[in-house]
Amino acid sequence: MAEEKLTLIVTRQDSPDSAPYEETFKVNYRKNMNIISALMETQRNPVNANGESVAPVQWESNCLEEVCGACSMVINGEPRQACSTLVDKLEQPIRVAPMSTFPVVRDLVVDRSRMFDSLKKVKAWIPIDGTHDLGPGPRMPEKKRQWAYELSKCMTCGVCLEACPNVNSKSDFIGPAPLSQVRLFNSHPTGEMNKSERLEALMEDGGLAGCGNSQNCVQVCPKGIPLTTSIAALNRDTNIQSFKNFFGSDNAH
Amino acid sequence: MENREFFYRRLHSLLGVVPIGIFLIQHLVVNHFAVYGPESFNKAAHFMHDLPFRIVLEIFIIFLPIIFHAVLGVYIVFVAKNNVSRYGFFRNWMFYLQRITGIITLVFIVWHVWETRVQIGMGTKELDYSLMENILANPVIFWFYVIGVVSTTFHFANGLWSFLVSWGITVTPRSQKIATYATLLVFLAVTYIGIRALFAFV
Ligand code: HEM
Ligand code: SF4
Ligand code: FES
Numbered sequence: 152m153a154e155e156k157l158t159l160i161v162t163r164q165d166s167p168d169s170a171p172y173e174e175t176f177k178v179n180y181r182k183n184m185n186i187i188s189a190l191m192e193t194q195r196n197p198v199n200a201n202g203e204s205v206a207p208v209q210w211e212s213n214c215l216e217e218v219c220g221a222c223s224m225v226i227n228g229e230p231r232q233a234c235s236t237l238v239d240k241l242e243q244p245i246r247v248a249p250m251s252t253f254p255v256v257r258d259l260v261v262d263r264s265r266m267f268d269s270l271k272k273v274k275a276w277i278p279i280d281g282t283h284d285l286g287p288g289p290r291m292p293e294k295k296r297q298w299a300y301e302l303s304k305c306m307t308c309g310v311c312l313e314a315c316p317n318v319n320s321k322s323d324f325i326g327p328a329p330l331s332q333v334r335l336f337n338s339h340p341t342g343e344m345n346k347s348e349r350l351e352a353l354m355e356d357g358g359l360a361g362c363g364n365s366q367n368c369v370q371v372c373p374k375g376i377p378l379t380t381s382i383a384a385l386n387r388d389t390n391i392q393s394f395k396n397f398f399g400s401d402n403a404h
Numbered sequence: 405m406e407n408r409e410f411f412y413r414r415l416h417s418l419l420g421v422v423p424i425g426i427f428l429i430q431h432l433v434v435n436h437f438a439v440y441g442p443e444s445f446n447k448a449a450h451f452m453h454d455l456p457f458r459i460v461l462e463i464f465i466i467f468l469p470i471i472f473h474a475v476l477g478v479y480i481v482f483v484a485k486n487n488v489s490r491y492g493f494f495r496n497w498m499f500y501l502q503r504i505t506g507i508i509t510l511v512f513i514v515w516h517v518w519e520t521r522v523q524i525g526m527g528t529k530e531l532d533y534s535l536m537e538n539i540l541a542n543p544v545i546f547w548f549y550v551i552g553v554v555s556t557t558f559h560f561a562n563g564l565w566s567f568l569v570s571w572g573i574t575v576t577p578r579s580q581k582i583a584t585y586a587t588l589l590v591f592l593a594v595t596y597i598g599i600r601a602l603f604a605f606v
Contacts (some may be wrong), residue, residue: 225549228490316499319485324594356406360413361482364566365499367491380575 155180158200159189160343161208162248163258171255175244176208185224186233186247187212187214191258200270210259211260217373220308224259225250233259235291250313262306266307269329273352289340300359302335304374311378317361324361327368331381337388350385351393360383416476417570419469420563427466428560431595436605442533445604453531470513498562503529505547505559512552533605540605553598563593 156177177200178192197207210233212222217235220323225248226236238245253261279285279294291299305328312318312326333349336342348385353359368378416556437448455461481503488500519539523529542547565587568574 195492205490314487316487316493316496319483321485322483351594354407354410356409358410360410362494363480363499363502365491365493366495367487367493370491370493376578379580380577383569383572383575383580385572386570390414390572393410393414 156182156190158244158364159193160202160244160246161193161258162246164255165206165257167254167256174205174208180183180187180238182239184238186224186236186245187215188221189238189245189248190233197243209257218265218306220306221387223250223261223308223310223313223316223382225313230310230371235373241268250309252313252315252318253309257392261309263307263309265325266312268307268330269325269334270307272325272355272360273329273333273337274345274349275329275332275334277339278345279341291340295338299338301374302331302376304339305332305335307375308373310373314367314371316367318336319361321365322361323357324334325357327362327372327378330359330362332387334381336386346388347392350389351396353385353391354393359378359389412476414570416473416480417567419473420560421567423465424469425560427565428556429594429597431556431565432594432601435601436597436604438533438536438588438601445533449531449533464558467495474506474510474513478484478510481506491508498565504561505555505562508551508555509559510549512555514553515548540602546602546606549602550599553602554595557598560588561594564590 155181159176159178159341161174161176162171176193176198178189183186187210192207197205199205210224212234213219214221214302215234217232220232220234222233223230224233225231225246226233227246228240230250233247245260249255249259249261253263253265256262279288307328309328311328315324315326317324318326330353333353337346337349362382364382366379369380371374372378378397434448434452435445438445484499484503486500486503488496510514519532521534522527524535524542529535565580565583568583569580574580
């Protein structure tokens with residue numbers, strides 16, 4: 152019995168500096184396949200559509216439930232997670248390519264370090280270490296916790312950076328995801344104590360001012376994070392902070 | 405200089421509305437006097453021309469702000485990598501059009517200032533109704549002016565929308581949506597004033 156085949160066109164790249172090329176694979180179809188399982192077929196049987204043996208396709212994945220962001224790639228022109236993208240819902244042939252905003256390591260593996268560096272830059276954490284036990288922090292109202300939970304869903308997948316016209320090789324804009332994290336940590340009752348430091352980091356070059364309001368990010372975020380609301384709220388906060396810094400007191404924290 | 409981007413971008417945004425946007429409305433309203441006849445236009449234009457400290461006003465309210473806004477604006481246009489073919493969302497189109505109309509507006513302003521203010525300054529032309537009548541008698545130039553005016557009013561109205569976001573005034577999606585409708589009305593109103601004045605000269 153002839154098995155049903157699926158056509159997968161992968162944009163490949165052998166090394167960070169080599170030229171990208173497309174390679175077609177005919178993959179054995181199973182019901183309810185996702186892109187990861189289709190890629191696994193190419194690994195099990197690394198033979199392209201011309202019958203040539205090739206190096207197996209490389210990609211990254213981890214959680215397989217759309218919470219780690221590692222498997223983000225451009226599938227049929229749309230940046231999304233390979234693990235939560237079902238083959239049955241896609242038009243064929245299926246085209247998969249690495250995201251273009253990040254440097255390619257190999258095939259579909261990209262280096263998302265710039266996002267993690269940005270999170271460090273904007274201090275996207277809550278300092279709780281002291282030389283002695285600082286005790287429990289202030290409590291957070293339940294309603295606020297529920298709201299903050301939505302912002303905390305960000306998995307640094309990079310889809311919002313991929314869709315942003317102002318994130319590219321010509322600009323140093325850090326992109327929507329790390330901006331929104333500042334709002335998350337600034338609204339935490341303990342994190343709030345370092346609010347001005349994060350806002351001041353956003354006012355540095357490559358920060359918030361790089362946003363031009365194309366609002367693509369909020370449309371494409373797989374976690375439905377209200378990125379543009381965060382950006383507008385941070386615009387307000389940074390403006391107030393800059394006025395405080397300039398006109399206000401020497402203690403404008 | 406390091407870490408000046410935030411300040412420069414906020415200044416760019418502010419200047420787009422105050423004074424440039426205010427000046428734009430004032431300019432189009434004065435031009436609109438042409439609708440009531442040449443004498444009416446000449447009276448309004450001469451009132452503006454005879455304002456005290458005119459040169460100082462022109463430099464600080466018009467020339468310097470526009471030069472700053474235009475220079476940084478061209479840089480901002482250059483930095484974007486537009487992607488409306490891939491992400492055809494409404495706001496992404498507005499983002500793209502804001503950049504296109506910025507460039508058209510720049511070309512138009514340079515041309516228009518050269519043809520009018522510079523010539524008047526050099527004494528080769530007189531400020532009156534017939535100056536514009538002669539310029540707009542050429543149909544190609546007339547339509548260039550129509551495109552230039554619509555481009556400028558669009559850029560201003562849509563800029564007003566992003567101004568409200570840049571200054572953290574409209575934060576919620578709902579307020580931003582209402583601002584879209586409000587700035588659409590601004591666009592229609594200001595365009596009507598500007599275009600009606602142009603047609604008064606032909
Ligand atoms: C009559 C002349 C002009 C007026 C009234 C005007 C007005 C405005 C306003 C109100 C904004 C919104 C600022 C914000 O985003 O907060 C804006 C943005 C912008 N303007 Fe202009 N402008 C004018 C001329 C120009 C010119 C000549 C250029 C140069 C190409 C230009 C390029 C831009 C760009 C690129 C933006 C977008 C900035 C951003 O999204 O961050 N503008 N303009
Ligand atoms: S904000 Fe959304 S699109 Fe952007 S990195 Fe986080 S989860 Fe991905
Ligand atoms: S593997 Fe974690 S998001 Fe797909």
